[in-house]
Amino acid sequence: MWNDDDEEMDDADYDPEKERRRVEALPIFQKAEEICELTRRIIDSIDDEEIRMIHSNVMLEDSIVIPEKIASAEAMNDFIMKMENATVVKIHARSLQTQTASLIFEEVLPEEYLRLLRKEIEAFRLLFREWIKTFHKSPKEGDGWGLFVEDDE
Template identity: 40%
Template sequence: MWDDFDDEDPDFDEEGDFNFEKEQDKIYKHPLMKKAKDIVGLTKALVGSLDEARRELYGSMMLEDAVSLSSKFVAAESIPDYVIKMEKAVLIKIHAKSLFSMSYQLALEETHAEEHLQLLRVSIEDYRLLFVEWVKGFDSAEKNNDGWGIFTD
């Protein structure tokens, strides 16, 4: 098993020029990541105040959507490949829109004061605006064709 390990990897830098802490700071201090954390906090508060039946029905979906905003962002920021970045961006959009829609479902069921749901919607809208700027910064020249034909033209 360990015999397959290549000690002569030309891409391996023994000098350690890669600064893990710097990269981590870049990701976790990014405005999109900070806003995603705000959304997670608001979502947890909303889900926590739902009655048991609605918490079971909506809670896990809402929390999954909220947490996915940050996890997909981290995945996209961790790799330079345009195709993968765009895939993650699409998933972020889907989760954000789902969470946004869910806030209206809760409003229809009158589970929360409208002001509380509006806080979540405003945060998602702020996130969307940051997201649009973030996606504009993707380098489409750095892409690897994964064979699926999406984002490769």
């Protein structure tokens, strides 16, 4: 794992279109896509150009990274790699939530818009908790850092 050696997959059985449809059907991925769209609409609603510039890059990046990392985690069988992707998802979801708090404080949008996004992030958090339960720990070696699996160093 530490050496980034990827497991070889059987290419004959892999259907990328089928895999894309499977991932897109996951409730957590669908909620992530909803959050992404809602974030775009919220950003577009900010009239103050300076405030939009300050918040838009961070919020859009956060909202875009979330479904990308879910798809990345789903594309692999390695527990540690899945957990690393899940950690990035959590960080970006929390960052997005923090940005909503900042916008509420700055009073640049109707608070109900931002509360709606926060509600969706909370629904996402609950789906996230169920999603990570589907990750199966493998008896493989750790990641070299001892973060998710104890290493024998």
